Amino acid sequence: MxxxxxxxxxxxxxxxxxxxxxxxxxxxxxxxxxxxxxxxxxxxxxxxxxxxxxxxxxxxxxxxxxxxxxxxxxxxxxxxxxxxxxxxxxxxxxxxxxxxxxxxxxxxxxxxxxxxxxxxxxxxxxxxxxxxxxxxxxxxxxxxxxxxxxxLEREQYKSELNQLRNQIHPHFLFNTLNNLYSLILKKSDEAEDALIRLSGLMRYMLYEANVPKVPLSKEIEYLRNYIDLEKLRLNASNTIHFTSSMNKDQEIAPFILMPFVENAFKHGISNDKVSTIEISIIANKDLLTMTVYNTKKINANQDNGEKTGVGLVNVQKRLELLYKDNYEMIRNETESHYKMELTLNLI
Incomplete structure (x- = not known):
């Protein structure tokens, strides 16, 4: 017909x-x-x-x-x-x-x-x-x-998503290679472990995450490995807490949570004062809640230039493209700390 x-x-x-x-x-x-x-x-x-x-x-x-x-x-x-x-x-x-x-x-x-x-x-x-x-x-x-x-809208949508996702990768690599470089300079035995973790992250980034959606467990594992790599360069004045729980392995857009973690480390970690980062991811059925809290380092406002905000700007664009009305993001910022809570409907 x-x-x-x-x-x-x-x-x-x-x-x-x-x-x-x-x-x-x-x-x-x-x-x-x-x-x-x-x-x-x-x-x-x-x-x-x-x-x-x-x-x-x-x-x-x-x-x-x-x-x-x-x-x-x-x-x-x-x-x-x-x-x-x-x-x-x-x-x-x-x-x-x-x-x-x-x-x-x-x-x-x-x-x-x-x-x-x-x-x-x-x-x-x-x-x-x-x-x-x-x-x-x-x-x-x-x-x-x-x-x-x-x-045309679908093609533009795919192109924009790929562009935004590709912009995340260089930012991540820059931070991770800096961490690895500092370990090599110290001639630390942890450098080998860091290389193994980095290779795992690269494998996920280049091969496993090259799809519209990935298992939430894989994304959480990716974040955990990244956080462990970041911990290698920190001193005793820094406290990092990362917790996650889920009762069902849903799917999520790859790298959608990563910029919040990167932002916390970039603007919250200081070796000159006591610094704290607390990251929590709770997935209850189809609802995911991510909370990120970090203290702000000295001169954080001056450091928070255009380049440092690229990751958060990109992730907000991706949230609009991928989840539209199915997400809510609340930010609370003072002179001493920054807190972000993201609620995401994974359906």
Whole structure:
């Protein structure tokens, strides 16, 4: 059924046209039958008008619509259609009625071809034949435009998500390589363990997370490994707490939680004063709640420049794209601490 109405194959197009003209004639037959006038007169009139209807319908479908309507020149299309109707009507008035009334309708001696009422009657009659094809074409065009728009929107959506996700990776690598570099400088035995953890993170980042959704357990494991790597460079004045719990392994967009963790370490850790970071992730059925609390290091406001805010700006864009109305983020910031609570519906 869909192919019949929307396919451009020749057999479907011919079938649609035949069905339309058959239906239109049946409609006119119903109108004729309700007037009580002679069928012979009506049949003759309709037969005389048939060529004019063909001109109006197919001139509109195959000339005006491709030339103006499909190019979105709607004003010119409307004016051209009206002019086309009037030209065909004048042709009907000057030829069909002028030369046929003496043969078929000798009683129509008082017929005035320039009478406005008669002209408008013919305009209406010819326009009636074109209305249904025009409605069909407009609906088909609208559906095609909607489909094209949705396709472009999906492509733009995917492109933007990939771009935002790719922007996270260099930021993460910069921090992690800095951590590893400091361990190598100290000639720490933990450097080997750090390399193993880093390789695991890279594997997840390059291969396992290259999909729209990943298991929540994998994302939490990724965060835990990152936090463990960050801990390697901290001293005793820094306190890090990370807890997670879930009663069901839901799926989540990869790296959607990571910028909050990165932000806490970037702006909350200081070796010059006591620093605290508390991260909690609780997944109860389909509802995930992430809470991040961190003390602010000295001169945090000066350090919070454009580059440091890229991660949070990107993640908020991703949240809007992926979860729209299915998330809530509350921030609370003072001179001494920063707290963020994210509630995410994973359905």
């Amino acid at each position: 869909v192919d019949f109405f929307y396919s451009n194959q020749l057999r479907y197009r011919i079938s649609r046209h035949l069905l339309y003209w058959l239906s239109f004639n049946l409609f006119l037959a119903f109108i004729w039958g309700s007037t009580g006038e002679s069928y012979q007169i009506h049949l003759t009139v309709q037969a005389l008008l048939w060529p004019a209807r063909i001109f109006v319908v197919y001139g509109t479908l195959y000339v005006l619509i491709p030339k103006f309507f499909l190019k979105r020149n709607l004003f010119v299309f409307g004016i051209s259609y009206i002019i086309w109707l009037l030209l065909v009507t004048i042709f009907v008035q000057r030829t069909v009625w002028q030369y046929s009334r003496s043969f078929f309708f000798p009683d129509w001696k008082n017929y005035d071809m320039f009478n406005v009422t008669e002209i408008m009657g013919n305009v209406f009659d010819l326009n009636l034949a074109a209305v249904f094809p025009l409605v069909f074409v407009f609906v088909k065009f609208y559906n095609a435009e909607q489909k094209k728009y949705l396709t």
